[in-house]
Amino acid sequence: MSTIVEIESVSKRYGAIDALRNVSLRIPSGVTGLLGPNGSGKSTLIKSLLGLLRVQSGQGRVLDYRWPLDARLIRDHIGYLPEDDCYVAGLLGIESVTLMARLSGLSGREGLRRSHEMMDYCGFGEERYREVESYSTGMRQKLKFAQALVHDPPLLILDEPTTGLDPDQRLAMLHRIRHLATEHGKSVILSTHILPDVQTVCDHVVILVDGTVRVTDTLESLSRPIEPTMHLKTVGDPSELIRLIQEAGHVVRHDAETNALRFEGVDPEHAGVLWQMAASSNTAIRSFEPAVNSLEQIFMDVAAGKTLAPPSIAQGDSRADS
Numbered sequence: 177m178s179t180i181v182e183i184e185s186v187s188k189r190y191g192a193i194d195a196l197r198n199v200s201l202r203i204p205s206g207v208t209g210l211l212g213p214n215g216s217g218k219s220t221l222i223k224s225l226l227g228l229l230r231v232q233s234g235q236g237r238v239l240d241y242r243w244p245l246d247a248r249l250i251r252d253h254i255g256y257l258p259e260d261d262c263y264v265a266g267l268l269g270i271e272s273v274t275l276m277a278r279l280s281g282l283s284g285r286e287g288l289r290r291s292h293e294m295m296d297y298c299g300f301g302e303e304r305y306r307e308v309e310s311y312s313t314g315m316r317q318k319l320k321f322a323q324a325l326v327h328d329p330p331l332l333i334l335d336e337p338t339t340g341l342d343p344d345q346r347l348a349m350l351h352r353i354r355h356l357a358t359e360h361g362k363s364v365i366l367s368t369h370i371l372p373d374v375q376t377v378c379d380h381v382v383i384l385v386d387g388t389v390r391v392t393d394t395l396e397s398l399s400r401p402i403e404p405t406m407h408l409k410t411v412g413d414p415s416e417l418i419r420l421i422q423e424a425g426h427v428v429r430h431d432a433e434t435n436a437l438r439f440e441g442v443d444p445e446h447a448g449v450l451w452q453m454a455a456s457s458n459t460a461i462r463s464f465e466p467a468v469n470s471l472e473q474i475f476m477d478v479a480a481g482k483t484l485a486p487p488s489i490a491q492g493d494s495r496a497d498s
């Protein structure tokens with residue numbers, strides 16, 4: 177797996193505010209979710225990578241270029257979807273995308289062809305011939321996406337691309353992001369507050385807190401419990417089963433609200449012991465599956481300065497021990 181961003185010791189101050197504090201970071205190819213609470217430095221990091229902000233210290237590489245020295249070349253190879261609206265008033269949708277194509281160096285003919293192609297890809301029909309001021313929030317998001325893609329860059333940096341989209345449009349946008357990564361080999365840095373979006377499309381996660389990188393890992397490895405742990409639901413009262421499990425020396429935690437059990441230190445291959453206990457205690461099992469850490473819990477723990485927590489039983493887990 178190749179590296180698309182590798183930066184070292186990056187600091188950015190706005191007056192007295194330290195927005196990035198000695199950040200060192202490696203981002204591999206694929207889709208990476210950039211997360212962090214408000215004010216944690218995500219936009220500052222993105223604008224710094226694009227060379228739109230001058231950092232006080234730090235160096236590295238973005239794609240195959242020296243950063244920040246080759247900022248202009250780097251920008252040529254990135255499609256950027258900013259968080260804020262980004263259009264020239266008075267232009268039609270198609271003119272707006274074509275303008276970005278021309279600014280990216282495409283010829284008039286090729287720029288127009290690519291613009292139509294990208295507007296088709298983003299689901300625009302005849303609305304492409306309307307003035308952009310008349311566009312809904314969803315159409316403006318799609319317009320920004322088409323503008324970011326028009327010069328066929330290998331790396332997309334998307335700042336809150338699903339904000340303001342209805343559920344159908346949001347799914348379509350996430351599908352496009354995943355499709356571009358898997359079918360067209362694009363890498364994507366997706367900055368968002370919508371954690372389910374990250375869970376849907378990302379391979380990797382970076383969490384910034386207070387200008388420092390607190391987590392950088394694959395989503396798969398973050399979601400995996402540290403110890404083998406199974407998540408179990410029963411039909412009816414599980415107390416007899418809990419007693420047997422505890423008698424056998426296993427740790428089991430019961431969430432009374434969801435009637436779910438967390439059966440620790442046991443992986444799916446050793447499920448036989450559980451089925452025997454369920455039979456002995458006359459308990460019917462509704463579901464039995466590996467527990468996973470929820471990204472939401474990880475995010476909240478990291479933002480609160482905690483070390484990563486053990487896996488939760490379920491959303492709304494009361495963590496009441498039996």
Ligand SMILES: Nc1ncnc2c1ncn2[C@@H]1O[C@H](COP(=O)(O)OP(=O)(O)OP(=O)(O)O)[C@@H](O)[C@H]1O
Pocket residue numbers: 190193194195212213214215216217218219220221
């Ligand atoms: N132009 C600026 N002048 C002064 N301070 C700024 C400026 N831009 C950002 N900051 C400060 O830098 C810190 C990081 O801001 P940044 O916008 O990078 O965070 P963010 O993670 O993108 O936040 P959000 O999730 O709210 O968009 C914050 O304390 C913010 O107030």
